[in-house]
Amino acid sequence: MSASTSLENIDYNNExxxxxxxxxxxxxxxxxxxxxxxxxxxxxxxxxxxxxSGIGQEAIAVGVTMALEKSDYILPMHRNLxxxxxxxxxxxxxxxxWQGKSSGFTKGRDRxxxxxxxxxxxxxxxxxLGPQLGVADGIALASKLKNKNxxxxxxxxxxxxxxxxxxxxxxxxxxxxLPVIFCVENNGYGLSTPTxxxxxxxxxxxxxxxxxxxxxxxxxxxxLEVYSKIxxxxxxxxxxxxxVLVEFKTFRMHGHxxxxxxxxxxxxxxDFWAKKDPVENYQFYLKENGLLTEEMEVTMKADIVHELNxxxxxxxxxxxxxxxxxxxxxxxxxxxxxxxxKENEEKKEVRFIDAISEGLRQSMERHDDLIIMGQDIAEYGxxxxxxxxxxxxxxxxxxxxxxxCESAIVExxxxxxxxxxxxxxxxxxxxxxxxxxxPIVNYLAKSYYRWGQQADVVIRMPCGGGVAAGPFHSQTNExxxxxxxxxxxxxxxxxxxxxxxxxxxxxxxxxxxFFEHKALYRNIRxxxxxxxxxxxxxxxxxxREGNDVTIISFGAAVHWALETLDANQDIKADVIDLxxxxxxxxxxxxxxxxxxxxxxTLQEDSLFGGIASDISALIMEHCFEYLDAPVKRxxxxxxxxxFIKQLEDQYLPKNxxxxxxxxLLSY
Ligand SMILES: Cc1ncc(C[n+]2csc(CCOP(=O)(O)OP(=O)(O)O)c2C)c(N)n1
Numbered sequence: 001m002s003a004s005t006s007l008e009n010i011d012y013n014n015e016x017x018x019x020x021x022x023x024x025x026x027x028x029x030x031x032x033x034x035x036x037x038x039x040x041x042x043x044x045x046x047x048x049x050x051x052x053s054g055i056g057q058e059a060i061a062v063g064v065t066m067a068l069e070k071s072d073y074i075l076p077m078h079r080n081l082x083x084x085x086x087x088x089x090x091x092x093x094x095x096x097x098w099q100g101k102s103s104g105f106t107k108g109r110d111r112x113x114x115x116x117x118x119x120x121x122x123x124x125x126x127x128x129l130g131p132q133l134g135v136a137d138g139i140a141l142a143s144k145l146k147n148k149n150x151x152x153x154x155x156x157x158x159x160x161x162x163x164x165x166x167x168x169x170x171x172x173x174x175x176x177x178l179p180v181i182f183c184v185e186n187n188g189y190g191l192s193t194p195t196x197x198x199x200x201x202x203x204x205x206x207x208x209x210x211x212x213x214x215x216x217x218x219x220x221x222x223x224l225e226v227y228s229k230i231x232x233x234x235x236x237x238x239x240x241x242x243x244v245l246v247e248f249k250t251f252r253m254h255g256h257x258x259x260x261x262x263x264x265x266x267x268x269x270x271d272f273w274a275k276k277d278p279v280e281n282y283q284f285y286l287k288e289n290g291l292l293t294e295e296m297e298v299t300m301k302a303d304i305v306h307e308l309n310x311x312x313x314x315x316x317x318x319x320x321x322x323x324x325x326x327x328x329x330x331x332x333x334x335x336x337x338x339x340x341x342k343e344n345e346e347k348k349e350v351r352f353i354d355a356i357s358e359g360l361r362q363s364m365e366r367h368d369d370l371i372i373m374g375q376d377i378a379e380y381g382x383x384x385x386x387x388x389x390x391x392x393x394x395x396x397x398x399x400x401x402x403x404x405c406e407s408a409i410v411e412x413x414x415x416x417x418x419x420x421x422x423x424x425x426x427x428x429x430x431x432x433x434x435x436x437x438x439p440i441v442n443y444l445a446k447s448y449y450r451w452g453q454q455a456d457v458v459i460r461m462p463c464g465g466g467v468a469a470g471p472f473h474s475q476t477n478e479x480x481x482x483x484x485x486x487x488x489x490x491x492x493x494x495x496x497x498x499x500x501x502x503x504x505x506x507x508x509x510x511x512x513x514f515f516e517h518k519a520l521y522r523n524i525r526x527x528x529x530x531x532x533x534x535x536x537x538x539x540x541x542x543x544r545e546g547n548d549v550t551i552i553s554f555g556a557a558v559h560w561a562l563e564t565l566d567a568n569q570d571i572k573a574d575v576i577d578l579x580x581x582x583x584x585x586x587x588x589x590x591x592x593x594x595x596x597x598x599x600x601t602l603q604e605d606s607l608f609g610g611i612a613s614d615i616s617a618l619i620m621e622h623c624f625e626y627l628d629a630p631v632k633r634x635x636x637x638x639x640x641x642x643f644i645k646q647l648e649d650q651y652l653p654k655n656x657x658x659x660x661x662x663x664l665l666s667y
Pocket of ligand 1: 018079127128129156157158159160161187190191252657
């Protein structure tokens with residue numbers, strides 16, 4: 001630490017804090033500072049790759065963490081080393097994490113502070129900053145539902161408050177009165193952007209009023225003010241769950257990360273804030289009040305430096321990770337042992353929509369920890385009435401109407417999963433998933449691979465065209481997700497499959513996108529077992545058998561293929577209904593194509609980049625010698641899906657399929 005430039009620049013008030021805690025706060029404050037100073041040296045020596053400095057802001061992370069119980073979850077940011085050290089994570093594990101060694105927390109798969117650990121109740125950030133705010137809501141919701149009396153605390157910088165996630169998360173927390181403390185570290189700059197270019201209100205704390213939320217402004221450099229305020233807030237939240245926004249005024253004394261420099265910061269700002277250094281001022285205060293002697297100070301520092309060096313040795317001497325493809329591939333999904341629940345003899349003819357509703361209802365009866373969330377799903381029963389009557393049966397806590405905030409609700413699902421609960425999120429229309437896209441592809445999909453945290457969320461996606469609903473209520477956007485490792489994608493075409501696959505999707509601890517074609521909802525009927533049963537994911541159905549050609553399809557397009565064959569009885573085809581797209585049942589495809597020698601895919605989405613293209617490529621790679629003709633892909637036009645019937649009919653591939661099928665057969 002540099003020589004002291006600060007004397008009595010911060011007003012400390014130790015009311016209600018015993019001497020032991022006062023000293024412990026100091027020790028915890030000192031530790032991240034000393035670690036950082038060492039890291040900056042290692043960075044200059046090229047021994048670590050990147051460093052996001054929190055020097056000058058330590059009092060916030062340390063004061064907040066020390067004010068919480070160890071059983072309370074914390075969701076920190078990249079400048080919050082003090083959270084990790086105050087929760088007493090062994091330093092060798094932290095260092096190993098930063099060096100990408102296997103005794104870190106992500107097996108070299110993610111860097112710096114991007115990790116979580118259930119052992120220490122810490123859930124680290126993803127680079128996108130905002131999503132963890134909604135994840136905190138989910139954890140807090142679980143604790144409220146289970147009456148756990150816990151407080152969830154989440155951090156963001158002032159830059160991150162400009163993201164939609166911030167607004168969505170605060171709104172949901174307030175509407176649902178969740179026990180969350182939103183900590184905004186206002187440190188003057190978001191990378192190089194000063195606060196004047198980031199927001200146009202006096203204080204970020206003022207925004208709380210708009211959400212109907214309590215808020216406070218705290219001197220983030222004053223460890224005792226941070227600690228006392230958070231204790232006071234947690235006491236009140238534990239008695240009566242509610243969210244609180246706290247804005248900590250502080251300053252970032254280094255660049256955004258070390259390499260990016262600080263040229264854009266006026267020197268007088270540094271001078272001003274240097275005088276308010278949180279460590280030096282507090283040290284001075286403790287010494288002035290006879291609580292800290294020079295000897296104690298020296299011993300404390302020596303102990304920390306010793307611990308630091310010893311643990312650095314351990315992590316530096318740990319071997320580098322040796323890449324192993326199988327290990328990596330096996331860690332994308334949490335392993336799930338499919339449990340078959342057999343169907344009863346008793347069957348009833350139901351519509352596609354009823355089968356989904358039944359599967360959902362019976363899953364709710366089976367899993368006490370399952371929550372359903374979505375817009376208008378409670379009293380109103382959902383846009384398509386799939387959850388009609390659920391509110392009466394399961395109550396308002398488990399059948400949750402949400403504000404219009406797809407990102408936050410997906411994030412809440414993630415948070416519930418972190419807290420050990422399951423959720424189903426209903427997108428009112430699958431098209432609107434784009435508003436929740438980021439947390440699905442970046443948070444849910446990557447969480448298990450990154451730090452072994454399952455994302456036990458099913459996202460229901462009413463989708464598809466043929467209903468003259470235009471470009472924003474008709475899309476079938478499965479290709480956005482089939483390309484993302486970590487997600488499972490289910491797309492049934494029949495009521496029986498829809499029910500059995502939905503129950504399995506809910507049992508599966510991995511994130512599942514469950515596509516439900518709207519045109520099938522009320523048009524397709526089938527005899528479906530009345531009991532709760534399951535069907536395995538990753539198994540296609542061979543609907544018809546024939547030697548002429550293999551037709552591969554899914555969703556509503558399966559019915560178009562069957563209609564075409566009904567009208568052309570002379571064509572003998574294997575018809576494969578994929579049922580799930582991820583995992584994909586390639587074996588059933590290959591066996592059939594090797595038999596027929598011809599393959600045609602029928603996909604409702606527009607052609608380019610759809611799953612049919614990959615299926616075509618897979619057939620070329622695995623069945624080339626068996627093919628008598630090139631694989632044919634039939635799909636929608638390369639335009640957005642239009643509104644009026646004539647245009648939509650032209651867009652969809654249904655009417656082109658017969659010709660293309662015949663062309664292929666005569667090749
Ligand atoms: C969605 C997104 N946009 C941009 C970035 C690049 N980025 C990383 S940190 C950062 C600044 C964040 O500022 P702030 O939230 O104030 O936190 P601070 O770094 O100041 O602590 C930016 C622009 C990002 N990580 N994610």
